[in-house]
Amino acid sequence: MAREFKMPDVGEGLTEAEILKWYVQPGDSVTDGQVVCEVETAKAAVELPIPFDGVVKELLFPEGTTVDVGQVIISVDVAGDEPAAAPVVAAEPEPEAEEAAPSGRQPVLVGYGVAESSTKRRARKGADTPVAANGTATVVADRRPLAKPPVRKLAKDLGVDLATVIPSNPDGIITREDVHAAVAPAPAAAPAVEVPAQAAPAPAAVVSYDAVRETRIPVKGVRKATAQAMIGSAFTAPHVTEFVTVDVTRTMKLVEELKADKDMQGLRVNPLLLVAKALLVAIKRNPEISASWDEGQDGKAEIVQKHYVNLGIAAATPRGLIVPNIKDAHAKTLPELATALGELVATAREGKTSPAAMQGGTVTITNVGVFGVDTGTPILNPGESAILAVGAIKLQPWVHKGKVKPRMVTTLALSFDHRLVDGELGSKVLADVAAVLERPKRLITWS
Template sequence: MPTFEKFNLPDAGEGLTEAEIVHWHVAVGDAVTVNQTIVEIETAKSLVELPSPYTGVVTEILTPEGTTVEVGVPIIVVDTDPGGTAPAPTAPVGVVPDGADAPATAASPQPVAGSGDATAPAASEGSGSVLVGYGTVEPGTARRRRRAAEPVAAEPAPTTPDRATPAASPAPPAPAPASAPRASAPAAVGHATLPVLAKPPVRKLAKDLGVDLASVAGTGPGGIVTREDVQAYHEQAKAQPLATYADDDQPWLASGAVTADGRQTRVPVKSVRKRTAEAMVTSAFTAPHVTVFHTVDVTRTMKLVRTLREDREFADVRVTPLLVTAKALLLAVRRHPEINASWDDAAQEIVYKHYVNLGIAAATPRGLVVPNIKDAHRLDLHGLAGEIADLTATARAGRTSPSAMSDGTITITNVGVFGIDTGTPILNPGEAAILAFGAIREQPWVHKGKIRKRWVTQLALSFDHRLVDGELGARVLADVARILEDPARGLVWG
């Protein structure tokens, strides 16, 4: 007998309680194996791919894409014994039940017209080397019966509005013409709803464009939906443009709904944006923030950056002023380790960290994330450059793991990349300080008693006044500034 196993949504890390189903990599009738990626979810922190804990055939998908599900709720059902002796469903016209005497064509996928391959193997004889979510189909599954049912039956049948009159000759059945429209809802075999035929890249394109695959007429072999089908449907069903800024690139509106008058888009608050809002409100109204500022001549830092960019030892990494600033903050923390701490309100304790997990605030299409570089205090300048590059690339791709954003100890936010001079940053929850690094500009500056054109920036350090006194915060910021003014000082402090 078939054995049905339900896969419950697991905790993807950090004690998260819910996640959104972003994209299914499998469909009903697909064969899956242990550790095969079956679904992509979005937690409050990142995108996570979940592997299958079972080998078998997918019999039911319980939560559609776009649904927010609590941890522990079943999301998919897998038959781990598809070769069981469960009674076969009643076969529709043109489909021969498994095990019955029938021509080979009744159990095999029909050849595409003009392909010249009249001896294609049965579906159960697939190589197994196929795309994820579009894999080899086991005998007796709904997908096998559906593929056999797609061609028009060879027997003469009355003409219906949706099907042309078949040929009267006993020629082998042929697939429907590519131009014939497919019904908007998935076809049904017996009482089971079958998935739309589309390969994973096409499914992803449809999701990115907001297209419901079930509404797209497939023109590919056997009715499969192609990229061209999705793009054509999207062009015909574009949403009403906004009343203002219609020509701007606005990815943040992708998950929203345009109002009837076209003047507003309403986007649900969830995932990263929801978590960021909760964290910032908690931080702002729990930790008493104090911010100190410093305007710094960073001309020597800019010279160092140019020199390192020409150094062969740094040819494989990106050298920026942010890199030098990060190193300066690490050296300042070494001189003042008491700023590398957190407040444990439950235990009424101050927790001093003997390691530095350096957070780098990154703006992404999904919202603000703050991944951190583990044990950054152990890295030299070259190693730090490589870690910053990897961290930012992963964040922009939306692939930052929950563990990469946990246990941060101190953070840098680079507002200068947007041309902003400075700001008053809010602490990342659980940390005692955050440094804002502003834009670097050429401006008049008194240097050695004369007005010169120099490279100048502004720094701002926010800190938790429960942990950090004004004197300590000022000393830390002054040390960062001193290294940026004269990077050689880092040789002495390092």
Template sequence: MSTDFRLPDLGEGLTEAEIVQWLVAPGETVALNQTLAEVETAKAIVELPSPYEGVVAALHAGAGDTVAVGAPLIAFDLEGEETPETPSDEGTAAAPAAAEPATQANLVGYGAAPTSGSRPARRARRSGGTETPSVDTAVLEAAPHDVLPTGPVETVQGERPRSTPPVRAHAKRLGVDLVLVAAEVGDRPITRADVDAYAERVSPAVAHPEKAAAPAAVDGERETRIPIRGVRKHTAEAMVASAFTAPHVTCFHTVDVTETMELIASLREDRALSGHRIGPLVVIAKAVCLALGRTPGLNARWDAEAGEIVQHHYVDLGIAAATERGLIVPNIRDADRMSLIGLADALTALTETARSGRTSPSDLAGGTFSITNIGVFGIDAGTPILPPGQSGILAVGAVRPQPWVHRGELAVRQVMTLSLSFDHRVVDGAEGARFLKDVADILQQPGRAILMA
């Protein structure tokens, strides 16, 4: 008898998830809490641990399929579910023995059950002795393998090769099986370069698609159709809802940030701070937190159902991050309570987590105000769209040397443009202007932060 494991609620109101890749296959014995698959929600890539110990009976969906929360995901044959009748000493059939309940793990938000055994090692282990090397077919069938090995590969056991989500996504795009790459690189984590090297050796056309022949025209047209799913789908829906719900107003202010840049340079030269990455965005984040304390309307949301404006007495600061999966806005919780160094460390951790694809859905929800750094792309100004549920977002432009009137004389100064979009239902023009000026004043003269602290 098989038991279905249904896609659990992954939190934050998410209703579906796309299967990125299966890490198990039918017929494979699975341990409690062993990772079954990687699924991509509208906000993050999530690993699903097994809630059972048993044998995989069937996979109800394939890689690339979208599964609704509550829909069957995988079927298990569980040990101890049924016990055959045993003849008694008198030759009569005895009552079936009580089946031991299958060990089941916690589901969301997961975590090993107290009685769970040790999780299989993530590290790939090579077979020893003089046996002929072979590939574990169960693992191979559970992952994309459009590119096949050209020579013998050692048996790989264990949960799955060690790599980051972006590397796994890159391998999937090239059709490279990470199990085969792991057999070559050993126990260390697989990098993007390892994947590229494998693809280059096995199939140069796959490794360099830009050098391949151009696709043949179909009915005189050349086009590529990209499914709208995951983060891009969620972002599109959120932006449309925000743009056509909140009346956006954007105002701009260009400011001399020379003193801020000099402060950052001096902090970077301080050996005591060498372990912290302090850049312009960190100082801007601190300035925003201070300015929000003086203009609370920007740190609020419009609650249409309750007919109320909800002002937050804390700042969960969203930082827009461009990743391989699309634009995400993870939050720094209670950013207003952090020092400049604390913000620097939090921003570093947030960025590294986002780039690796490990940002959790909970870290992408509940922000109260956001910053988007368009300056890293060489852009000076823009009209950012509000994240749903927020009343303000600040776009930070590039820092450029420009002629500027400084103390009555023309000089070359470091200049930046700030673009503030706000919800005009919550914030009027005067309050938005005051907030923008407060941020600009701190960036122009960082010492003014003392007056606002």
């Protein structure tokens, strides 16, 4: 009997998704929870696990096809016994390799939420795990190991093949501790950085202007959604942008000190971290800016005051601009904020940011300075009240203690929705951010 797997709504109300890559082909065996394809929605790239066991019968759409939510994308033959999937160690099927489990829901990969569990689950580490004659655990073929994007990046950096890592959790998801445990017996055996992959990138192809006059690139997925959102924001919210240039020499010194601090070892410490903390302090002193405008169904508009900060970080990716946010950033300590920023950036670079991570933002930071740009007039992320642009930090002549000296200087730009943020409030927030970056000890005195 064949079972069909339909394109799910992997976001909130999304109507379609593009199939980026198939991880299986007809004839392959699949198990409950195994990732079978990667799709791109209007918000993010998402991996789809299949919710039942069987053998792939047919892939209904090729890679690159945009499919409506609800359409069948793959059919799987679940009738009869499953054919052998070329196990690493040939052995008769053991009853204890799979065990009965109560019907329910189980966690799956980031971006897909949860899937209905079948009456069987994958073998767990321990007595239920098939063991070869030499005492090592059997690695089941055709099963993509489950791990969150930061864990995949950690494994890649440490040279660990996730297929060889035995998860310690019953749900089968590999953790950071599992990866570290896999390399602990022989830390010198795997290089920390895959240098050949980055040391000499292939030269970009040179296009002859005589041979190719134009190239047309379809606007879809994340780019299409971003374009529509920016148009809606620009023509809905009245934007006001204010600028301030500030001496951040003390902040740059603090960044170097924090990098050497043992409590911050292994964390992502850079100027953006302190800019984020400075903005959170400014919002705490001026909480009215964390708000949104609601037109209301009855035509009576309301300002919705947010007593929390979901801090968005604009990230440029190959698929377009995305703005994931750090939930409840206002409640995080500096090390916690650094950890959240590091995970957010790593996930965005891998293209695995989930739709949920890009929803519910209140205020955003866009770091245009990394491109050598001095400043800009950023457009609000839809539904948010303000966005802070951080320009390039440069050594410039500056009047310091009555004398012209070389100092590290940057320009900040704050755009805000003038329907709910007036000039006084916007100016106070921007001035507070600048004051903290000029004298970062205010992170303590103003907190």
